[in-house]
Structures are given as C-alpha cells and as structure tokens.
Amino acid sequence: MGTAGLVLPQACLVMANGRQARFEKWRQAFEASVPARMRAAKVVGASVAITARDTASHYAASFGFANLRRHRRLTVDTPMHLASVSKLFTACALVQLFERRGDDLHADVNDFIDVRIRNPHHPATPITPHQLLTHTSSISDEGYGDVSFPGDPKQSLSDFLQGYLVKGGAAYSPDGSFLKTQPGAQWNYSNVGVALAGHIVEKSSGQSFASYVEENLLRPLGMGNAHWYIGDFAPEVLAKPYRLQNGRFVELPQQGYPDVPAGMLRCSVSDLAKALRAMLGQATGAQALLSPGAVKQMLRRQVDSRLHGYQGLGWTQEATASHAVVGHTGSDNGASNMVALSQDQAQAVALLMNVDGTKQTARFRASVVDDLLAGAKLMA
Numbered sequence: 298m299g300t301a302g303l304v305l306p307q308a309c310l311v312m313a314n315g316r317q318a319r320f321e322k323w324r325q326a327f328e329a330s331v332p333a334r335m336r337a338a339k340v341v342g343a344s345v346a347i348t349a350r351d352t353a354s355h356y357a358a359s360f361g362f363a364n365l366r367r368h369r370r371l372t373v374d375t376p377m378h379l380a381s382v383s384k385l386f387t388a389c390a391l392v393q394l395f396e397r398r399g400d401d402l403h404a405d406v407n408d409f410i411d412v413r414i415r416n417p418h419h420p421a422t423p424i425t426p427h428q429l430l431t432h433t434s435s436i437s438d439e440g441y442g443d444v445s446f447p448g449d450p451k452q453s454l455s456d457f458l459q460g461y462l463v464k465g466g467a468a469y470s471p472d473g474s475f476l477k478t479q480p481g482a483q484w485n486y487s488n489v490g491v492a493l494a495g496h497i498v499e500k501s502s503g504q505s506f507a508s509y510v511e512e513n514l515l516r517p518l519g520m521g522n523a524h525w526y527i528g529d530f531a532p533e534v535l536a537k538p539y540r541l542q543n544g545r546f547v548e549l550p551q552q553g554y555p556d557v558p559a560g561m562l563r564c565s566v567s568d569l570a571k572a573l574r575a576m577l578g579q580a581t582g583a584q585a586l587l588s589p590g591a592v593k594q595m596l597r598r599q600v601d602s603r604l605h606g607y608q609g610l611g612w613t614q615e616a617t618a619s620h621a622v623v624g625h626t627g628s629d630n631g632a633s634n635m636v637a638l639s640q641d642q643a644q645a646v647a648l649l650m651n652v653d654g655t656k657q658t659a660r661f662r663a664s665v666v667d668d669l670l671a672g673a674k675l676m677a
Contacts, residue, residue: 342651400501402610411500429491434493458489
C-alpha cells in the first residue's frame, strides 16, 4: 500500500499575533511541501513540532497514517515510538533525582546499586553515573547487539543488567560487555550504559524506573498518554510501525527490549514538545523538572571535544542536512526520529516517523529538521 492521502496535515498552532503573519507564510509552504517529500522518501506517517523556551508559542502537525490497513490518520496526539530519543528522559530523570538527593554524578555506580560492576580490563577504575549519561563508561553493546522482540520484555531491567555486566552472568563477556579502554577515556555510544542509568534511578528512588519517570516527569507535564511499556496503552492507540519491503509497506509488531530506559518510551509529538520545553528550562513551579542550574548542566559540554564533537548529559551531537546541532536521534524497527535545538538553545524541534530508517528517510529527516529550525527562528 502506498502513501496516497497525505495531502492534508492535522495541525495546531498557538502564537502571539505579532509574529503570526511571517510564520504563517512559512507554515503554508512547509506543509504544502511535506506530502510529496514523504512519497519520495517512502514515509508512512510523520509528526512534527516546534517549541520555545521563552514564549508560549508552539506548533505541531501530523501527516499521513498511523495505521494503513484501517486508514487511521496520524494526529499530533498519536503516541509514537521515540526509540533513542527516550534517552533524554532517562538522563533528565537521573539528573533530577541526584539533584534532589544531593548525590554526585561522579561517584562510583556501585554506591547506588546492589551488584558490583567494573570493567574487568580496569578493575581499579570506577564507572560513574556521569559516564553513563555521556557514553564514556567503557560499557559496550558489542555482546548485546540490537535485540528486540514483539511486545514488552519478559526479562526485568535488573536481571538483564546483572546477566550482561556482572561476571558469571548468562550474557557476560569481558570483551563483549566492556571496551578495553579505561572508563572515561573513550566515547562509545552505549544503550546498556543508559539502561544502567535507569536502573540507578530504580535503586535510588525505591520504585520502578517507569513509575519514577511517570510520577516525576510525565505526570507533572500533563503527558497522560506516554508510557514505557506497550501494554500500558489502550488497543489501536499507538501508531503502527512499518518497513518498506519489495516496494510495499509491511506492518511490524510493536517491539520491546529489556534495556527499557535506552529506548522504549512512546508518546505523541505534542507531549514530546511539552517535555522538550521543560528540558530547556521553561517549566516552573509544579511543572519544573530541573533547577535552572541542572538544565544548564545537562546542556553544557561534558566530554572533551577530542573524544566527541559535543556531548552533554543525554544531549549529543547530531546533523541536519546543513549543519551540526545539539539534539538526539532515535531509530528502531519502524521508527526514525530526531530532536534538535536551535543554535542559542532557546527553541527545540522534533520529527517522529513510524517507518524504518533508510537512506531516503534519513535525508527526509535531515531536511525537514532544517525546515523546522527555520520555522523556529520565525517564532522567536
């Protein structure tokens, strides 16, 4: 089944009257261009958003389908799989919890968990929570691979981590679970490392990772239909994931994996915009996720540029069609996403797609995010 019927977006816009005219011209041109670009890139559905730290202005629009078989259109309120964009929420949860408790991100992870984890190649060197959020922990995904299964994981986060990172565990391998470099000495993107950060949230808070994030991040922001587990959603609510195969879109099952904090959050683009605005420091009072100092800390460069171009706490360096940005991508089976910040970090944009990443979707993603950043400037 193709992508016919992508002409009309479902959109919402809130903006002060003084800026509306120039933004409206951009919006009309942008929305008119998207359907043809989606057809060329073989994209089933795409949701976009722009939000700003310093104004109440926001924009969201959706194009295409959440379910091709049922002809259910994608809307700005349709929950979609964030994949690795979820890591921003995990990082925020850990920074928030440590700030509230007065804990040190540079302490030994073993101070916060009930098993001992060390890189066997450097047993005297502690791994720290800071390193988990900056991908410098020396924990490697090499022995884990890209494992996912239909439905929610059957294995708990704790059991998964103990089996992979603790000597004697079923999936433990000195060279598969860890790099040979010392913790802190190399940037190496690690899903397992972020999963361990989520486990520290569990052990330090005394509640499950998912429930902590719901109570302390999602609920205060009014994100009522955002969940880490597939089973928490009502039937026929989620956007279906798709893969292009032999020229046709094939519906995939909703998939999960035991390293939940690394990529299993699902929410709508409108809810994601709420969270991004809060992560930039706009939310106040009961909705404030972090102190102003913690917001700045998360966005500040945390890793030597000789190791990686830019790495904050969760935030990392990504690329649009024209330049490098601070943000985060997310790719999984039937998901290809990107969040990016404006150069002054006053605006955030997001693109969520319910289709596998390909060279065509990657180009579409990069160019659309460029367009959204241009629109964000007009809202400033």
